[in-house]
Amino acid sequence: MIIMNCPACGAEGRVPNDKINTTMVCKKCLKTFHIKPSGRAAIGEAPITGATSLRHEVDPHSIDHSQDVDQWFEKLNTSFHKLAKVAAVFAVFLLLYGVYRWIQPASLEEQAVKTATAIARNDLTAIREMALKGTSDEAVEWFDAVHPEFKDLVRMSASVVPKTEILSTKRDPEHGTAEILTRISLAEPVGRMGVSMPSTSIGSLAGLSIEVPFVLSDRGWSGWQLDGKRTFEAFRKEGEKEAANVGRP
Incomplete structure (x- = not known):
């Protein structure tokens, strides 16, 4: 761990060794800073790009929608199973009704x-x-x-x-x-024309x-x-x- 002080407000803190050249945010003054390879803290974002930024990890305005998507798919799956059960019951009812009509004796x-x-x-x-x-x-x-x-x-x-x-x-x-x-x-x-035709043969x-x-x-x-x-x-x-x-x- 690297023991350091915020270059903006002087607040003391500790930073993991793997956070060198990584943009971070002071929890006290909310200023951005980074740790140089020499171990000194400097105000501003890290000059090296491509590294994971702590800003995004602690940004309170960042919203993770993955959980909402999972819940939506779970609800959709549940609704589908319910509809499938209803359809199966309805199909069985139609089948039983058809069998009943088929075997039902004449009135x-x-x-x-x-x-x-x-x-x-x-x-x-x-x-x-x-x-x-x-x-x-x-x-x-x-x-x-x-x-x-x-x-x-x-x-x-x-x-x-x-x-x-x-x-x-x-x-x-x-x-x-x-x-x-x-x-x-x-x-x-x-x-053929639907008209009654009397016949002398039937009297x-x-x-x-x-x-x-x-x-x-x-x-x-x-x-x-x-x-x-x-x-x-x-x-x-x-x-x-x-x-x-x-x-x-």
Whole structure:
């Protein structure tokens, strides 16, 4: 260490040996000075450039922004991770919602329309697939017995468009069933310009409509299914009533 006195105010101090020819500032009078190679203190900045200046080390007006930059990057990184977590949760929610919509069974109204449409289009395969397990045979019997003349007319012209309409829905929460009454009608064939074109080949086919009742059973995640047994039993009972009424005077 070099023991010296400030050349401006005479304050005594010590300076490390490696501070020779380095500009320094007196802590008492704030004057700049430097130590010559001879060990004497001189007022003013050191004549040798390139050395580290103490002025910059003790300058109170000098601001170090590196810490602010580090904090900004840290905040940015934290915000990014938070947004990434939110985006991941949102993506999982969309995925689960899509899976739910995909596996969600058809509603009662949707299943009723599908069943009535299968009858109108004479689609036996669809009726088998919609039937409740263990009741497909009864469903087929009912399907074959429901207004066969109506289905024969459907086969006569591929241009006729069957239309279905749900007239009433009566639920039975105790048994988890619903009695559906639908109306199936046949519209006139439509031409290329969207205008109804009556055809003499189908005669009274256009405008024909029938009412078809059936029973659907709720099977939870399997959805509503055609209860072939209950439907066929109800159909037979209705037929017996009509036959009895016809036989009365």
